[in-house]
Amino acid sequence: MTTTRPRNAKVPFQIHHDEFDPDEDLDAEDNGMGESRGDMEEEDIQEDGYSEYSDESDETVDAAVREDMERFTETFKGIKERFRLINRIGEGTFSTVYKAEDLEYDHYDNSWDLEEKENTKWSTPPLKKRKTDMQGLADLDEYAQQRRRPKYVAIKKIYVTSSPSRIYNELELLKDITARPCDAVCPLITAFRHTDQVVAVLPYFRHTDFRDYFRNMTVPDMQIYFRSLFKALAAIHGAKIPIIHRDIKPTNFLYEPDKQRGVLVDFGLAEREGTDSKPCLCRKSIPERRHRVQNSVAATMGPSNGYPKNDSRPSRRANRAGTRGFRAPEVLFKCTEQTTKIDIWSAGVMLLTILSKRFPFFNSADDVEAMIEIATIFGLRRMKMCAYMHGAVFESNIPTIGNAGFTLEKIILWSTCRNDSGKDGAEVPLTDEEKMAVRFLERCFELDPNKRISAEEALQHEFLREEVYEDEDEMNML
Numbered sequence: 001m002t003t004t005r006p007r008n009a010k011v012p013f014q015i016h017h018d019e020f021d022p023d024e025d026l027d028a029e030d031n032g033m034g035e036s037r038g039d040m041e042e043e044d045i046q047e048d049g050y051s052e053y054s055d056e057s058d059e060t061v062d063a064a065v066r067e068d069m070e071r072f073t074e075t076f077k078g079i080k081e082r083f084r085l086i087n088r089i090g091e092g093t094f095s096t097v098y099k100a101e102d103l104e105y106d107h108y109d110n111s112w113d114l115e116e117k118e119n120t121k122w123s124t125p126p127l128k129k130r131k132t133d134m135q136g137l138a139d140l141d142e143y144a145q146q147r148r149r150p151k152y153v154a155i156k157k158i159y160v161t162s163s164p165s166r167i168y169n170e171l172e173l174l175k176d177i178t179a180r181p182c183d184a185v186c187p188l189i190t191a192f193r194h195t196d197q198v199v200a201v202l203p204y205f206r207h208t209d210f211r212d213y214f215r216n217m218t219v220p221d222m223q224i225y226f227r228s229l230f231k232a233l234a235a236i237h238g239a240k241i242p243i244i245h246r247d248i249k250p251t252n253f254l255y256e257p258d259k260q261r262g263v264l265v266d267f268g269l270a271e272r273e274g275t276d277s278k279p280c281l282c283r284k285s286i287p288e289r290r291h292r293v294q295n296s297v298a299a300t301m302g303p304s305n306g307y308p309k310n311d312s313r314p315s316r317r318a319n320r321a322g323t324r325g326f327r328a329p330e331v332l333f334k335c336t337e338q339t340t341k342i343d344i345w346s347a348g349v350m351l352l353t354i355l356s357k358r359f360p361f362f363n364s365a366d367d368v369e370a371m372i373e374i375a376t377i378f379g380l381r382r383m384k385m386c387a388y389m390h391g392a393v394f395e396s397n398i399p400t401i402g403n404a405g406f407t408l409e410k411i412i413l414w415s416t417c418r419n420d421s422g423k424d425g426a427e428v429p430l431t432d433e434e435k436m437a438v439r440f441l442e443r444c445f446e447l448d449p450n451k452r453i454s455a456e457e458a459l460q461h462e463f464l465r466e467e468v469y470e471d472e473d474e475m476n477m478l
């Protein structure tokens with residue numbers, strides 16, 4: 001385990017225990033991983049939109065999970081003195097996440113702890129109350145019980161096959177995010193390394209499996225849910241150098257319907273805007289774009305009749321990290337200058353999932369199928385324009401892809417079977433509030449990322465805007 005102490009005075013809380021030291025080279029010989037780590041690095045592509053495990057009950061711990069937790073605590077020196085592992089709560093592509101009790105909670109500054117803050121608002125010590133001695137004792141005991149309530153954290157054990165640079169990137173971004181706290185983004189408490197194993201310690205957020213509530217959400221529920229998600233996006237996109245999350249999907253937004261609180265997690269694929277980016281046509285001025293498109297080989301010669309057998313041109317390379325079904329069209333077209341707008345598209349897929357009551361909504365096996373799915377909705381004409389703006393060509397002779405596509409309203413009516421479920425097989429139209437949600441969805445689904453709504457703008461959209469009342473009387477009148 002590292003023995004370095006906190007160095008960064010800017011972090012607003014005392015970092016717990018032995019801090020992860022970004023200057024320490026995880027590739028160094030003593031981590032036991034050697035060169036093969038880079039070779040073993042997994043693909044940046046998530047298999048699907050859902051992890052196997054969600055929040056399991058603390059009492060029922062599977063025997064295999066118990067064995068796994070014992071092995072982990074035995075091999076990771078120093079962890080069991082600090083945390084009591086309770087259950088495995090998540091198993092993703094890049095990590096296993098455990099719920100644990102923080103045994104040394106009271107030794108540190110815990111300003112990240114929202115629940116603790118809320119509790120201190122209403123739980124005053126009963127010592128000042130004028131009551132009978134017996135009542136005073138009972139209150140005191142209740143207060144002491146409250147103070148002794150176990151404090152939970154989520155321990156994210158990052159798989160040793162992840163490259164050190166990927167692990168460093170996640171922790172560095174989390175540290176930056178933690179320095180500018182936002183209630184809707186999960187901060188980092190601390191991180192440890194023991195030989196090749198790195199763990200991140202995060203506040204534990206109780207949440208409900210998305211599949212258990214998304215079908216029952218009303219439009220006001222959606223507004224609360226997405227207001228919280230877009231606040232999180234506005235916070236990370238508003239960083240000095242904007243942070244792109246790259247993996248916005250339901251499992252990475254931990255939401256508790258009872259509390260109406262959501263928290264964005266998993267910065268494993270996140271990156272700063274501009275990292276490794278090269279100029280793409282989509283960021284040029286409209287006249288320049290038009291000129292380049294009109295003079296392109298595809299526009300002047302028409303679609304090619306075939307492909308060279310041994311194509312010696314270098315293939316286009318771009319970051320495609322993310323989860324299938326949630327990737328923006330510019331990611332599929334390998335845009336080399338991707339922006340935070342890719343997260344807005346993914347958030348749009350989440351809204352479409354809820355409105356259509358279908359999860360997963362997009363179910364493609366690869367990027368070509370994903371393009372076909374998007375083209376079916378938006379139509380061939382718009383998809384071709386979208387490809388051109390990233391310097392690519394989109395052609396299709398698939399009969400189900402029409403030129404004009406379909407409106408999102410129609411897609412939602414079909415997928416909820418409302419197109420013919422009314423009286424005498426009539427359509428059950430969308431309500432006014434559903435139409436407002438669709439108007440917002442259209443802004444998230446602009447194929448041109450320059451036109452797509454930003455997180456800040458989204459919070460001012462009629463769908464998410466919070467009404468500000470002049471005084472309490474005005475609010476009570478509503």
Ligand SMILES: Nc1ncnc2c1ncn2[C@@H]1O[C@H](COP(=O)(O)OP(=O)(O)OP(=O)(O)O)[C@@H](O)[C@H]1O
Nearest residue numbers: 051090092093094095097154202203204205251266
């Ligand atoms: N702070 C937390 N509190 C409670 N549960 C959490 C927390 N962080 C993560 N989890 C649970 O663990 C799961 C996996 O976490 P995370 O997404 O960070 O790992 P991952 O390996 O990148 O997963 P995936 O491949 O699904 O994206 C989450 O979907 C969630 O259920």
